[in-house]
Amino acid sequence: GAVVSQHPSWVICKSGTSVKIECRSLDFQATTMFWYRQFPKQSLMLMATSNEGSKATYEQGVEKDKFLINHASLTLSTLTVTSAHPEDSSFYICSASDRGQETQYFGPGTRLLVL
């Protein structure tokens, strides 16, 4: 099946710094990618929908200036957590849509810890 990768798999940073997370579709072109966040022992919450070549669509309550999303190519979307704070510590998961297969594939996730 299709593969979606995320990099890094985990990251620890100091409060106030910015962190970039990459999401790549390895063997298909993804015009749409999604970013989810999962707090410990909770479900996944959709943060934003990322479309190649256009601005991301953010869910209600998600700060677009804090969570910058760029979908520069059909195989890469990035999520940048700007001026990270401890409350941003979470598990971030991306997914990519393969429209030809009408299926969404999930990445392995990135665990962010902000100290």
Added chain:
Amino acid sequence: AQSVTQLGSHVSVSEGALVLLRCNYSSSVPPYLFWYVQYPNQGLQLLLKYTSAATLVKGINGFEAEFKKSETSFHLTKPSAHMSDAAEYFCAVSEKGDDKIIFGKGTRLHILP
């Protein structure tokens, strides 16, 4: 708007017993329904999905789910639980197979020896 309700945040079954995880959905359009499994500190793995073909959907690892429109349910079952089935299970709904997915709160499955 679409939503998913998973009944029971924790379910415990004995090894070898029937597994039944309940999921009810709400959708204004014919839904796509999914069950995902998540092992500790790992990403999501798709168990099975319903796409309006057969109402009984067979997935990986011996799991299956039945779509019941009249009950707006999509319960997950497995005839005989194995210790390796202990994990978090998420029911999810989408308008299309490649569209954004709305997840339920999850059910932690515990397998008793």
